[in-house]
Amino acid sequence: MNIRFPFNLLFAVALMIATSLIGSRNFCLAQSESDSGNLEVKKVIHQVFPKVVKLYGAGGLKNLANYGTGILISADGHILTVWNHLLDTDHLTAVLDDGRRLPAKFVGGAGEAGLAVLKIEVTNAPHFSLEKVGRRGPGTPVMGFSNMFNVAAGSEHVSVIHGVIATVTALTARRGRFDVPYQGEVYLVDAIMNNSGAAGGAVVSYDGVLLGMIGKELRDRRSNLWINYAIPLYDVKQTIGKLIRGEVITNEQTGLPPVIKTVETLPLGFRLVPNVVPRTPAFIDTVVPGSLADKAGLKSDDLIVLIDDDLVQSCREFYERIRESKKGDQLRITVRRDQQLFTVEMIIPELAD
Amino acid sequence: MTNSNMKNNSHSADVRFLCFVVMLVASLCSHNLLAQDTLPASVKIAQQQRVETIARVSPSVVAIFPPSGKGGGSGVLISSEGLALTNFHVVRGAGPFLKCGLNDGNIYDAVLIGIDPTGDVAIIKLLGRDDFPAAVLGDSDKVQAGDWAFAMGNPFLLAADFTPTLTFGMVSGVRRYQYPAGSFLEYTDCLQVDTSINPGNSGGPLFNSDGEVIGINGRISVEKRGRVNAGAGYAISINQIKNFSDHLLSGRVVDHATLGATVRTDDFSNVVVDTLLPDSDAARQGLRQGDEIVSFGGRTIGSVNQFKNVLGIYPKGWKIPLTYRRNGERTDIVVRLLPLHSTGELLQFVQPPRPFENPEKKLKGKTPVIPGHDHPPFPEKYAHLYKSRQGFANYYFNEQHQKRLLSYLQAMGEFGKRNTKWTFTGTHQDGSPFRMVITEFASLLELPASKQVHLLDIERPETFMAGLNGEGMLISFLQLQRLLTQKKEGFTEFYYVGSEPLDGVGSRVDILATMESGREARWYFDKQTHQLVGWDTFIRPDVPECKIRIEQWNNDGQQHIVPSRWSLSSSGMPKSVFQADKMVIETIERPDDSPAPDKAAAPKPKT
Numbered sequence A: 001m002n003i004r005f006p007f008n009l010l011f012a013v014a015l016m017i018a019t020s021l022i023g024s025r026n027f028c029l030a031q032s033e034s035d036s037g038n039l040e041v042k043k044v045i046h047q048v049f050p051k052v053v054k055l056y057g058a059g060g061l062k063n064l065a066n067y068g069t070g071i072l073i074s075a076d077g078h079i080l081t082v083w084n085h086l087l088d089t090d091h092l093t094a095v096l097d098d099g100r101r102l103p104a105k106f107v108g109g110a111g112e113a114g115l116a117v118l119k120i121e122v123t124n125a126p127h128f129s130l131e132k133v134g135r136r137g138p139g140t141p142v143m144g145f146s147n148m149f150n151v152a153a154g155s156e157h158v159s160v161i162h163g164v165i166a167t168v169t170a171l172t173a174r175r176g177r178f179d180v181p182y183q184g185e186v187y188l189v190d191a192i193m194n195n196s197g198a199a200g201g202a203v204v205s206y207d208g209v210l211l212g213m214i215g216k217e218l219r220d221r222r223s224n225l226w227i228n229y230a231i232p233l234y235d236v237k238q239t240i241g242k243l244i245r246g247e248v249i250t251n252e253q254t255g256l257p258p259v260i261k262t263v264e265t266l267p268l269g270f271r272l273v274p275n276v277v278p279r280t281p282a283f284i285d286t287v288v289p290g291s292l293a294d295k296a297g298l299k300s301d302d303l304i305v306l307i308d309d310d311l312v313q314s315c316r317e318f319y320e321r322i323r324e325s326k327k328g329d330q331l332r333i334t335v336r337r338d339q340q341l342f343t344v345e346m347i348i349p350e351l352a353d
Numbered sequence B: 001m002t003n004s005n006m007k008n009n010s011h012s013a014d015v016r017f018l019c020f021v022v023m024l025v026a027s028l029c030s031h032n033l034l035a036q037d038t039l040p041a042s043v044k045i046a047q048q049q050r051v052e053t054i055a056r057v058s059p060s061v062v063a064i065f066p067p068s069g070k071g072g073g074s075g076v077l078i079s080s081e082g083l084a085l086t087n088f089h090v091v092r093g094a095g096p097f098l099k100c101g102l103n104d105g106n107i108y109d110a111v112l113i114g115i116d117p118t119g120d121v122a123i124i125k126l127l128g129r130d131d132f133p134a135a136v137l138g139d140s141d142k143v144q145a146g147d148w149a150f151a152m153g154n155p156f157l158l159a160a161d162f163t164p165t166l167t168f169g170m171v172s173g174v175r176r177y178q179y180p181a182g183s184f185l186e187y188t189d190c191l192q193v194d195t196s197i198n199p200g201n202s203g204g205p206l207f208n209s210d211g212e213v214i215g216i217n218g219r220i221s222v223e224k225r226g227r228v229n230a231g232a233g234y235a236i237s238i239n240q241i242k243n244f245s246d247h248l249l250s251g252r253v254v255d256h257a258t259l260g261a262t263v264r265t266d267d268f269s270n271v272v273v274d275t276l277l278p279d280s281d282a283a284r285q286g287l288r289q290g291d292e293i294v295s296f297g298g299r300t301i302g303s304v305n306q307f308k309n310v311l312g313i314y315p316k317g318w319k320i321p322l323t324y325r326r327n328g329e330r331t332d333i334v335v336r337l338l339p340l341h342s343t344g345e346l347l348q349f350v351q352p353p354r355p356f357e358n359p360e361k362k363l364k365g366k367t368p369v370i371p372g373h374d375h376p377p378f379p380e381k382y383a384h385l386y387k388s389r390q391g392f393a394n395y396y397f398n399e400q401h402q403k404r405l406l407s408y409l410q411a412m413g414e415f416g417k418r419n420t421k422w423t424f425t426g427t428h429q430d431g432s433p434f435r436m437v438i439t440e441f442a443s444l445l446e447l448p449a450s451k452q453v454h455l456l457d458i459e460r461p462e463t464f465m466a467g468l469n470g471e472g473m474l475i476s477f478l479q480l481q482r483l484l485t486q487k488k489e490g491f492t493e494f495y496y497v498g499s500e501p502l503d504g505v506g507s508r509v510d511i512l513a514t515m516e517s518g519r520e521a522r523w524y525f526d527k528q529t530h531q532l533v534g535w536d537t538f539i540r541p542d543v544p545e546c547k548i549r550i551e552q553w554n555n556d557g558q559q560h561i562v563p564s565r566w567s568l569s570s571s572g573m574p575k576s577v578f579q580a581d582k583m584v585i586e587t588i589e590r591p592d593d594s595p596a597p598d599k600a601a602a603p604k605p606k607t
Helices: A007-034 A039-051 A234-244 A292-296 A315-324 B002-037 B039-060 B238-249 B304-312 B343-347 B359-363 B380-385 B395-410 B473-490
Strands: A052-056 A067-072 A078-082 A092-095 A101-110 A115-119 A141-146 A159-170 A185-189 A202-205 A210-214 A218-220 A225-227 A229-232 A270-272 A284-287 A303-307 A330-337 A340-347 B061-065 B073-077 B083-086 B097-101 B107-116 B121-126 B148-153 B165-178 B187-193 B205-208 B212-220 B233-237 B261-265 B271-276 B292-296 B319-326 B329-336 B420-428 B433-438 B442-447 B452-457 B493-501 B508-516 B519-526 B532-538 B546-555 B561-569 B576-587
Touching (some): A039 A052, A039 A067, A039 A202, A067 A210, A078 A210, A078 A234, A185 A210, A229 A234, A284 A292, A292 A340, A303 A315, B061 B083, B061 B148, B073 B212, B107 B238, B107 B380, B187 B212, B212 B238, B238 B493, B261 B304, B271 B292, B271 B304, B395 B473, B395 B493, B395 B508, B442 B473, B452 B473, B473 B546, B473 B561
Antiparallel strands (some): A092 A101, A101 A115, A141 A159, A159 A185, A159 B165, A210 A229, A218 A225, A303 A330, B061 B097, B083 B121, B107 B121, B165 B187, B261 B271, B420 B576, B493 B508
C-alpha cells in the first residue's frame, strides 16, 4: 500500500502540535503565577544567580556604560558576553555573585556576531553547560538576568525580570533602521530587557534552561524605538566552543549571514580607532612610520571625512568603501586636522581579505 | 533500485511519522481534555483569589492631589482613622491640606501630618470618616527576588473616577541601595521590581501576592527612554517605614542618621572604619579607625552598600547594635546614631512658597479664576487640624501626642510645684547606704560608707557632672523633678519625637524630648504600659549622656508613683544600681525672691 500524505498536511499537523504545546505552556505559566509561594521559580532564580557575573571595563562616557553582564559557561571560569566597547581595555573585572572581584582576560571573539568569551581564574565555578542550552518558541515564559543600570553593587544578586518570548525573527527585517551587525535570528521578548549594562545577560526558561544572551541596546533613530531581544545560543553553540579554545572567528565561520566587517588596513600603513559604537567617527589611531600613509602625510588623530568625493561618517562606512576598492586603485582621502582639511592620495596595495 | 529503495525508505518513514503524529495528537488531545477538566479548576481558583485580593485592597489605594489640582500621586490607607502613606515628593510644596480620591468615587479632604524628606515618605490623614478601608502591612524583610508584586496607584493620572490602575510584575532584587537624588531622597534597602511603575504611581503601594503592603513605590531608573518605566522600579521597604512611622506621626520633619563614621572596603573585602568623629557615640564606645565592621543592626556586613542599607532604615537618635573586630577580637556595642542633616537643612522643606514666586498669583485677574480652584475650599471645621511651627510639618499632631504623654505623667500623681524637695534613702549595689536630696537650687548625694558627698549647685556648671562616677546623676534627677512638677512649663522645648526600641534591643518606647538651659533630655515611655521607663540627659555636647533606667516603680502610699530601683550608666563609665527604700516629698521654703541660694552656706564636696 503506497500511502503518501501531502507535505502540507504533515505540516498542518505539526503546526497543531506546536500550537497545543504552546497552549499547555501557557497553562504552566498561569499555574506558576497563581502559586503565591512561587517556590519553584525562586529556586531556579537562586540557581541562576551564581552563574551570572557583573563586568566592569571600558566606557563611562555618556550613553556608554562601563558596566555589563556575562554568563559563566565553564567550571574553569569561561564567561560568555557580547563583544562591545566594554571589552576594549586591559583592565576588565568580573564581579561574582558572592562579591569576589576577579580580573577577566579576553579569550576569543566571533566577529560582528557580537559574541566574546572571557576567562577568570576560578575552579568549580557554577555555570551553564553549553550542552544543555535550549531552544524555545514564541509564548515561552522567560526570565532575564543582568547587571541592568548597575543597580546591584558588590555581592548583591543581579536583577531578574520576567517576560515572554514574543517571536523568533531576524532583525534583518529591520535592516537599515537598526544599525545592527548581528543578522541571525533573535528572540524578541515583551519585557524591557535591553537596558544599560544588561547586554551579555542570561535569558533563561522557568525551568532554568539557558536560552539566549541579552543583546546590545538597539534603537531605531526615526521612531526612537528600543527593542528587547536576545541572541539564541543554541545555534551558536559550536562557535562558542571554538571561542573557548581561543579562536577569533569571522562571520563566515559562524554560518551567519555576511556582514560588513573590519578591513585590515595595515598594508596602507594606518589603523582606525576601535569600532565600538554604531557610528564611531573614523579617526586614525596609529600610523606606521615609513608606511604609505606616513609618506602620504597622514597622522594619528586625523579624522577621515571623505574618500574621493564620498562622505565618510563612521569607521563602518570607511571599511565599506575600502572593501569596494581593488589593488592599484587610486584613492583620494580627505582628513580633518585642527579644524583644517588635508587631502592625500594613495595607491591601494594588496589587502588581505 | 536506489530510487526505489529511497522511495520505500521514505514511504516507511512517512508511515512511521504518521503513526507518531497520530499518537502524539491523541495523547495531546487527551492531555488537553484533561487540562480542561482539571487544570482550569486550580487556575480558576488561583485567579479568583487574585481577583479577590485586588478587590479587597483596591479601596485602600488613594489618589492624591495638591489643592492646585496640578499633578498628583498615589498613597495607601493604613488605618481606619484615615492615616495614609505616600511619598514626600508627592506632597512637597502642596501645603498642609490635600484632596484625595478613593475608588468609591468620592473626594476626601486630607491633612499633612509628617514628612521624611530623606526617605521620601510622608504620612497624611484623610478626613471625614472613621471607617476608612485600610491595607495590611507585610514584612518586607521576607521579600525575595522572584516574588510576584503588584503596584496600584494613579499612573499618568489616568483614573478620573479614582479606580486605581493595577500593574503586575516580579521582584527583581531586594536590599538595593540607590544614591541620593541631590542631597536628599536616598533610597536605601529598597525593593526593585519589573512591575511597571510610572509617574503618578509615586507614593502608591507595592503589594505582595497576599495583598499586604511591602513597599511604597517612588522611583524608577530612567535613562535613554524618557521618563517612563524602563524595567526597573524601586519601592521604599515597608519595614523602613515602620521604623519611622511614629516619628512621622509626630508631625515633625524627621531626619535620618549617620554613625559619625565613614566606612570603606579594604584589600580583603572587609568593611572597615575609614574616618570617625571623635564626639560620636560610636567613638565614645570604643570604635576606632581601621576596625572591621562585622555586623550592624543585626545584619552581617560584607559591603559598603550593605552598611549604608542598614544605616538608611533608622531615624536619628536610635540605638543600633554593632559588632566590630580588632586584632581578631570581636566587640559588641550599641551605638546611638547621629543626625544626618542639620536643622537648617531640614527646614527648607517646610518653608511655604513665597507669594511673589507664584506665577499663578501674578496672572490673577487676567485669567479667569475657576471658583474654588485658586483657593480651594477647606471646610472651616478642619482648620484647627493644622498648626504651623518651625521644624514641624504640622505641629497640631505633636500637641496631641504631648497631651497623651502628659496624661501618663499625670497618672503618676501630684508632685507639687517648684518648691519641692525629694529625699531618697536606700542602698547602693554594693550594699552601702546612700541618701540623695534633690531641690531646684542644690542637690546632693551622700555615700557615708565611703565618706563621699557629691554636690550639685545649679549656679555652678562645673558641679553638673556630680554623681558617683561623675556621670551627672543629680542633674538627671533634677530633670525628672522639673518634669513632674512643672510639666511643659519647665522647658523651652517640649515635643514628641516618635518611638524606638529601648536601648536598641528592648521593647518599643515613646520618646518625649525636652530642653532647658541647653540641656536636652529624652524621656522613654513604654508603648504598652505607658510607664516612664527611663531617660537620657545630655548635659553638654562634649560629654556622653547620662542614662537612667527605672527598673521598679513603687507607690509611696501617698498617691505617688516613685522610682524605687534604677540603674545609672554612661558611655565609658561603670554601671551602678540604686535601691531606694524610701522617697520623701516635701515642700521647702525658698530663700526670699532670691534665685540663687547662699553659696557660702552650701556644703562643699569632701572628695
